[in-house]
Amino acid sequence: MERYSVEVQRVATDLLRVMAKNLGLSSEAEKRLLTRVAAAQSMRMNYYPACPESHADKVLGLSPHSDAVGLTLLLQVTTTSPGLQIRRQGRWVPVAPLPGALIANVGDVVEVLTNGKYKSVEHRAVVSASHERVSMAAFHTARFDDDAYGPLQEMMLDGGEQPRYRTMSVEDYVKLVFSSKLDGKNIMDAMKINPSPSPP
Numbered sequence: 010m011e012r013y014s015v016e017v018q019r020v021a022t023d024l025l026r027v028m029a030k031n032l033g034l035s036s037e038a039e040k041r042l043l044t045r046v047a048a049a050q051s052m053r054m055n056y057y058p059a060c061p062e063s064h065a066d067k068v069l070g071l072s073p074h075s076d077a078v079g080l081t082l083l084l085q086v087t088t089t090s091p092g093l094q095i096r097r098q099g100r101w102v103p104v105a106p107l108p109g110a111l112i113a114n115v116g117d118v119v120e121v122l123t124n125g126k127y128k129s130v131e132h133r134a135v136v137s138a139s140h141e142r143v144s145m146a147a148f149h150t151a152r153f154d155d156d157a158y159g160p161l162q163e164m165m166l167d168g169g170e171q172p173r174y175r176t177m178s179v180e181d182y183v184k185l186v187f188s189s190k191l192d193g194k195n196i197m198d199a200m201k202i203n204p205s206p207s208p209p
């Protein structure tokens with residue numbers, strides 16, 4: 010478990026480095042502005058028992074949400090029973106499990122830091138009438154005592170872009186997350202400076 014955790018954290022850091030490069034952050038110091046959101050890690054094992062046929066279409070395994078972290082690397086441990094779905098253009102799209110594959114879910118913190126250039130993905134888990142399912146999520150964040158979460162100056166300066174999200178200390182952000190319900194992208198709505206009305 011410890012080895013898995015260390016390796017997954019390394020993958021998360023590498024992915025964030027690539028994302029930073031894609032965004033034009035080239036120096037080591039600039040890349041660190043994104044990789045710092047993989048400095049800390051927490052893990053969650055999700056167990057979804059099979060749900061009786063009569064209820065399966067009325068029950069969700071996990072309500073729609075986006076992860077309130079930097080980057081999540083998710084392993085669908087049960088490869089024989091799908092359950093994860095992502096929301097794309099208003100529709101729920103299943104993500105088929107691939108043995109040994111990690112799914113990278115962009116979290117809310119990366120959406121804020123990149124001023125919306127990378128959007129966090131809304132997702133949910135559904136249950137099956139016949140199969141139980143296990144997934145394991147590794148969440149990556151900045152350290153609690155790290156500076157703040159807010160749109161990176163380095164990315165906005167070029168285009169004279171305006172910040173679309175508030176800047177908040179990591180501690181206040183964590184308080185906001187723990188006082189919020191698991192409900193779609195509600196934390197992003199709270200962080201937006203001029204939230205546009207959400208589609209029905």
Ligand SMILES: O=C(O)CCC(=O)C(=O)O
Nearest residue numbers: 053055092093134144146
């Ligand atoms: O079980 C899944 O596939 C989704 C888990 C998840 O979204 C989470 O733990 O945040």
Ligand SMILES: [Fe+2]
Nearest residue numbers: 074075076132
């Ligand atoms: Fe999630």
